[in-house]
Amino acid sequence: MNYPKTIRDLIEVYKKFPGVGEKSAERLALATLSFDEETNIKFSDTVRNIKTKIKRCTICNNLTEEELCDVCKDNSRNKKIICVVEDPKNVILFEKIGVYNGLYHVLGGLISPLDGINPENLKIKSLIERVKKDEIEEVILALKPSIEGETTVLYINKLLEKQKIKITKIAHGIPLGADMEYIDSLTLELALEKRTEV
Amino acid sequence: MNYPKTIRDLIEVYKKFPGVGEKSAERLALATLSFDEETNIKFSDTVRNIKTKIKRCTICNNLTEEELCDVCKDNSRNKKIICVVEDPKNVILFEKIGVYNGLYHVLGGLISPLDGINPENLKIKSLIERVKKDEIEEVILALKPSIEGETTVLYINKLLEKQKIKITKIAHGIPLGADMEYIDSLTLELALEKRTEV
Numbered sequence: 001m002n003y004p005k006t007i008r009d010l011i012e013v014y015k016k017f018p019g020v021g022e023k024s025a026e027r028l029a030l031a032t033l034s035f036d037e038e039t040n041i042k043f044s045d046t047v048r049n050i051k052t053k054i055k056r057c058t059i060c061n062n063l064t065e066e067e068l069c070d071v072c073k074d075n076s077r078n079k080k081i082i083c084v085v086e087d088p089k090n091v092i093l094f095e096k097i098g099v100y101n102g103l104y105h106v107l108g109g110l111i112s113p114l115d116g117i118n119p120e121n122l123k124i125k126s127l128i129e130r131v132k133k134d135e136i137e138e139v140i141l142a143l144k145p146s147i148e149g150e151t152t153v154l155y156i157n158k159l160l161e162k163q164k165i166k167i168t169k170i171a172h173g174i175p176l177g178a179d180m181e182y183i184d185s186l187t188l189e190l191a192l193e194k195r196t197e198v
Numbered sequence: 199m200n201y202p203k204t205i206r207d208l209i210e211v212y213k214k215f216p217g218v219g220e221k222s223a224e225r226l227a228l229a230t231l232s233f234d235e236e237t238n239i240k241f242s243d244t245v246r247n248i249k250t251k252i253k254r255c256t257i258c259n260n261l262t263e264e265e266l267c268d269v270c271k272d273n274s275r276n277k278k279i280i281c282v283v284e285d286p287k288n289v290i291l292f293e294k295i296g297v298y299n300g301l302y303h304v305l306g307g308l309i310s311p312l313d314g315i316n317p318e319n320l321k322i323k324s325l326i327e328r329v330k331k332d333e334i335e336e337v338i339l340a341l342k343p344s345i346e347g348e349t350t351v352l353y354i355n356k357l358l359e360k361q362k363i364k365i366t367k368i369a370h371g372i373p374l375g376a377d378m379e380y381i382d383s384l385t386l387e388l389a390l391e392k393r394t395e396v
Binding site: 002003004005006007009010013016017018019026027028030031032033035037039040041042043044045046047048049050051053054063064065070087088089092095 | 229249263
């Protein structure tokens with residue numbers, strides 16, 4: 001005795017989600033079963049349509065339903081600054097704080113040869129072309145402070161070196177409101193090294 | 199700037215799942231986007247079909263795609279014992295241990311007047327009728343050890359009192375392998391009270 005086939009099928013799908021194991025998948029499948037008719041149809045249709053409706057912005061590789069994403073279409077933005085991020089989720093994070101008014105460039109990952117991700121698998125070439133073509137004045141590298149992130153920062157920096165533009169990366173250190181005792185020692189070391197005058 | 203509409207729609211659906219907040223819903227929606235074509239179609243179809251394909255067993259209220267569930271259809275099972283559980287998930291849990299050979303009865307919840315769940319909202323009436331009609335010899339109440347669970351146990355016990363059948367409930371106490379210091383005091387008190395001779 002096990003769940004009926006339709007539920008087992010759905011459990012198998014949910015298990016493909018990151019961080020979802022057998023038990024969580026079961027819970028999600030049973031929750032799906034208890035949705036009302038309207039939610040159920042909307043859910044099914046949205047899943048079905050997502051792959052055809054969602055495209056990548058031809059300029060910055062961000063998610064969009066049109067040719068250009070909302071940021072690239074917006075003429076009020078500063079078109080001379082590009083913030084380079086790993087994935088579309090990061091664009092939303094920056095947009096939420098609402099202080100950045102430039103453009104973005106979504107790499108689609110970080111350089112990680114061990115995982116088979118090389119520079120040519122990422123949107124690095126199109127970034128370099130964009131910087132040259134659009135006379136960009138500053139490139140902000142807003143990538144994760146990991147080995148992959150640092151490798152990507154160094155790689156892009158190397159390619160842009162000759163462009164005589166400002167290349168910056170976001171600051172790393174102790175997050176505001178953090179409990180000092182829970183900060184890892186590498187971050188603490190970095191924070192100490194990069195100390196600023198009060 | 200926010201996610202394109204199709205993704206926002208999907209995030210709204212995922213937020214309806216129990217225990218899924220904004221961030222998890224975002225992660226699930228972006229994961230859905232990265233599924234291959236085949237998984238995507240299977241996912242969409244299964245969700246669409248689940249409400250029509252999955253029915254409730256007319257005898258025990260368990261999930262099934264036919265009139266009767268796999269347990270009720272199985273003639274090798276002991277038809278004189280009924281294990282009463284809260285929801286279909288519990289049936290699977292008992293089936294996994296593989297030592298119980300009787301039938302089930304899925305209540306569909308526990309009595310909880312504060313949440314508006316009264317006995318008539320649960321499959322209690324059909325349980326009593328079943329016990330009488332099928333000459334059941336034992337009813338095992340396998341419900342959660344909570345106020346709602348205990349209330350339901352007492353309520354069903356009251357209704358079955360006159361039937362001269364064995365009514366039991368599963369044992370509560372310290373789970374095997376548990377670290378004694380992490381056990382709550384109520385469970386410890388109960389375990390002490392229900393101590394057995396070695």
